[in-house]
Amino acid sequence: MKKPFSSSTLESTKKSSQDEPVVYLNGEYLALSNAHISVLDRGFSFGDGVYEVIPAYDKNLFRLQHHLQRLDDSLAAIKIKNPLTAKQWQQSIEQLIQNNPYDDQSVSLQVTRGIGPRDHSFPHNENPTVFMMTSPQKKPSSEISITGISAITLNDNRWKNCHIKSISLLANVLLHQEALDKGAKEAILLRDGYATEGAASNLFILQNDCLITPPKGPLLLPGITRDLIVEIAKQQNFYLKEQNITKAELLNAQEIWVTSSTKEIAPVTKLNDKIIGSGKPGAHWNKMMQAYQSYKQGLRSNTIG
């Protein structure tokens, strides 16, 4: 079992690393340049691990219990025993946030199957590696709320376990980069004629004033932002359906949004050179965005957890 953290290491780290981010590695807080992982770590050899990205606003963690539940689900799916309890995760993450200077942070954590011989079989006496770092959580650019973003559709050529938040992100990386190379900001993925999600985001469309998002399942990541939007939509009496979206429905949508912890809710106003809706972020987006921002405001002022 890993130590959740060691305060003595933390003290010495703080002194030696004033300009460097403090990271967490296997129970210790270290300056980033002092954190080292073995070349035999299975995360490096096989991409054998899972991760989470958790925003914190004014150092308050966004939907921590939801992120920890998804982490638990991802670990169970790849048969790694969770090395920390929920309480230890919470203490360790909160400590990491306190050790770094920014008010708004994005915590990335990852758990791998640890060190082992270069062999596909799981190692005996598995000892998972736990690494966490934070970076400043940037506000999505204000230009996005004026112009929206452009996206392209691409064939979803990932594996069929996309509900696992796996660190093996090569397919997502290539799809996202293809979108960038074609002048777009995100790729919306199509599998067997249906839109699944973005290369690094979930998908919503508006059709006849009804908000639609594909149902959860093995072909998409159960996004924490997605779930919050579904919750808000129910509270705000949006018409809401969780159902599959065809390519034609996507292209003819009134509005398209892609969502994630870092993008929040990005309105897509151009898809494959086709203007979506009026070509500007739509009225439903505006309403949802206001509700989302007031949720964040509640978190900042500690009125919600």
Ligand SMILES: Cc1ncc(COP(=O)(O)O)c(C=O)c1O
């Ligand atoms: C493939 C994919 N889908 C959806 C999401 C959105 O998930 P979340 O809202 O939890 O950030 C992400 C986030 O990185 C992602 O990579």
